[in-house]
Amino acid sequence: MDGLYCEHMTVRYGRRTVLDNISVGPFPHGQVSALLGPNGSGKSTLLRAMAGLGEATGRVMLGADDLTRLSLAGRTRRCLYLPQALPAMVHLQVLESMLAAQHATGVVPSDVQGDEIDAALHMLDVFGIAHLSMRYMDELSGGQRQLVGLAQALGRHPDALLLDEPLSALDLHHQFAVMEILRRETAARQIVTVMVLHDLNIAVRMTDYDVILREGRIIAAGTPQAVITPETLGQTYDIVARVEKCSRGLPHVMVDGLC
Numbered sequence: 001m002d003g004l005y006c007e008h009m010t011v012r013y014g015r016r017t018v019l020d021n022i023s024v025g026p027f028p029h030g031q032v033s034a035l036l037g038p039n040g041s042g043k044s045t046l047l048r049a050m051a052g053l054g055e056a057t058g059r060v061m062l063g064a065d066d067l068t069r070l071s072l073a074g075r076t077r078r079c080l081y082l083p084q085a086l087p088a089m090v091h092l093q094v095l096e097s098m099l100a101a102q103h104a105t106g107v108v109p110s111d112v113q114g115d116e117i118d119a120a121l122h123m124l125d126v127f128g129i130a131h132l133s134m135r136y137m138d139e140l141s142g143g144q145r146q147l148v149g150l151a152q153a154l155g156r157h158p159d160a161l162l163l164d165e166p167l168s169a170l171d172l173h174h175q176f177a178v179m180e181i182l183r184r185e186t187a188a189r190q191i192v193t194v195m196v197l198h199d200l201n202i203a204v205r206m207t208d209y210d211v212i213l214r215e216g217r218i219i220a221a222g223t224p225q226a227v228i229t230p231e232t233l234g235q236t237y238d239i240v241a242r243v244e245k246c247s248r249g250l251p252h253v254m255v256d257g258l259c
């Protein structure tokens with residue numbers, strides 16, 4: 001099987017089982033996937049387990065490669081997790097923080113052409129924040145730090161990118177801009193990108209493969225059109241919702257009330 005997938009994944013916190021023997025994926029190469037579901041449904045737990053963070057049993061595969069057999073450093077090089085928390089407010093310039101991130105996994109990937117500083121500046125430029133390169137991280141806004149975190153993550157050239165609520169601090173313009181950047185970079189690099197999202201309208205329009213979780217169980221998986229339906233939204237979020245077409249013919253989720 002191609003793409004990123006996990007088999008028989010179980011995660012416990014103490015005596016509480018949050019994910020019980022679930023298999024999910026494959027999350028395809030070259031496409032952006034979303035993990036959806038209500039608060040506490042297990043999205044971050046699943047993303048972290050796929051990245052090898054925390055105690056978990058089961059297998060995580062990237063194509064034919066069993067990631068669970070790798071050291072954590074080796075695994076992080078292949079499959080990078082960007083946490084929900086924004087990058088720390090350290091007293092480092094943005095460019096320095098990019099270089100530190102580049103070196104965090106010990107190896108500068110061979111496909112980074114030319115000078116490392118140029119590569120870091122290029123990534124900042126991709127996210128439209130090259131003008132912040134000499135500013136200090138602890139002097140940036142939350143949204144600006146989130147953009148730096150995304151630039152750091154893509155700058156590390158992983159094969160799979162696992163992003164936990166990467167749009168949470170961004171304004172509407174930047175939410176759409178980041179989704180377009182992630183779609184373009186994911187396709188150009190043929191990597192796997194999986195993100196936790198709460199905005200169903202972004203998911204329905206701008207992702208390719210979605211998984212909905214509730215209480216650690218998979219409610220639905222597939223294309224947004226197949227997964228984001230009034231039935232699954234009712235079953236998952238306890239809401240009465242419609243998926244209509246807007247005047248431009250694009251799908252739009254509308255919530256009429258609670259079940």
Ligand SMILES: Nc1ncnc2c1ncn2[C@@H]1O[C@H](COP(=O)(O)OP(=O)(O)OP(=O)(O)O)[C@@H](O)[C@H]1O
Pocket residue numbers: 013018037038039040041042043044045046
């Ligand atoms: N470190 C922890 N120790 C104990 N329980 C935890 C821990 N982290 C998460 N949980 C519990 O595991 C369950 C799943 O949490 P998780 O953070 O994966 O949910 P989520 O779907 O990402 O939620 P949200 O949308 O609110 O971020 C929740 O019931 C939560 O209380």
